[in-house]
Amino acid sequence: MSFPDTKLTVRSPADLVAAVPYLLGFRPDDGSVVVIASRDRRIVFAARTDLPAPDAPASHLLDLTANLVPVVWQQQPITDLMLVGYGNAEHVDPALRTIGEAFTTSGMTARELLRVTGTRIFNLICDNLACCPAQGIPFDPVASLVAVQATAAGAVALPNRAAVAARFAPVQGAARDSMRDATREAVTRLKAVNAAGSNTVDEAGAQAVRDALRQHDSGKRLTDDEVAWLTLLLKRLSVRDLAVDLTQPHDQHVTFWADVTRHAEEPLVPAPATLLAVTAWRCGDGVLAVMAAERALQVDPAYGLAGLLLQALHAGLPPSLFEQAITADRTDPSAQ
Known part of the structure; x- marks a missing residue:
């Protein structure tokens, strides 16, 4: 850095x-x-x-x-x-x-x-x-x-x-209970959207990503319901990839994805943790990027984009190769 x-x-x-x-x-x-x-x-x-x-x-x-x-x-x-x-x-x-x-x-x-x-x-x-x-x-x-x-x-x-890891460590106690309830409600909501077809899910995901980033940029924190809905939709690769494209390389978006990662339910951590890694890497914070990618892989060892980023970071490659890495991941049918 x-x-x-x-x-x-x-x-x-x-x-x-x-x-x-x-x-x-x-x-x-x-x-x-x-x-x-x-x-x-x-x-x-x-x-x-x-x-x-x-x-x-x-x-x-x-x-x-x-x-x-x-x-x-x-x-x-x-x-x-x-x-x-x-x-x-x-x-x-x-x-x-x-x-x-x-x-x-x-x-x-x-x-x-x-x-x-x-x-x-x-x-x-x-x-x-x-x-x-x-x-x-x-x-x-x-x-x-x-x-x-x-x-x-x-x-x-x-x-x-350890203080770096604490930036995106899972919330506990009442905050975790609240997120668990919000995620259950988001799952029910997503079932209804799924019934309308994949295009409807993509549209809902794109809207959730744009709304979340816009709300954060205006200084407003997301509610637990909004975080739960966002993290659930980020499981869809097309929605995650849109989030990669829309996220800007500045500290505010690092903070945003760190907060989303903290609140995400454990099975939903890989996508926001990878987005945190991507954003930190593009900002020049290699330590945070490595630790966030490792967090994603801790939950899902097969999460493709996180693994790709971690390989690039360990090899000392510069963030200028980011677009190549993303392109390779998106054209690999086995990537997650």
Whole structure:
């Protein structure tokens, strides 16, 4: 994820580390490694992955690098590559060096190998004690100039990855009971529409999608009955595909589909979760896109569009290939 309309001044390793949570959308946990690629002094790619456990076989780290290097190659041309690891020295330092060597072998040399332990940064490449003391460089992730710039620009860094998942986690309690009742009524309503023929269902679906997006854009939240009706109609692929076409790549529509996913009954989650993934991907939020696609596949492992998106995201493909992915899905008779 990058800042398409905002310039952040990164002059030092501390600035780079302070920028990471805003590039990802959340603060990495210990045991993470972040890869950042830039082109002509502009960050074009940032991704996080979990390091294998300290006691894991060496082959696990080699497998991780074998998957990571091709993903970064997809971002070429790049002019700078930086790695940031989080955790203690015994776990992170050997892993960073192994990953760095793998990139060097592939023709991409990491300019920075940084470890973040608590509120200190350790540079694994620099041996100049004047600028890279053995005790590390202290930094304040909240008070840094980069954090101030990012916050002023409206960027958000959630406390961890779990907080990203919470954006579309299922509602519970009374809210869930209300949605269950609304969905039962929507099923009865759909039976009556089905009796009038498939064209009538398509028309009802198109109207529901347009009305829902228009209502959200005007600042009005959908009622439980409206959400239930929408999620039921989104099971029809023609209605879901129309929703893909009508949804715009901006934060308001990310919020919209996250809210619909939260309220949808479990069997109806795949379509809105996939629409959330699509919208987040097009907005540059790869982390949310991956997690939303995974949520869709958790409910229905055979949901075609979610699987296609997840493959593209794991391969590091840019959102510019979105239309090709959609076209392939729509022309595949086995896709869902």
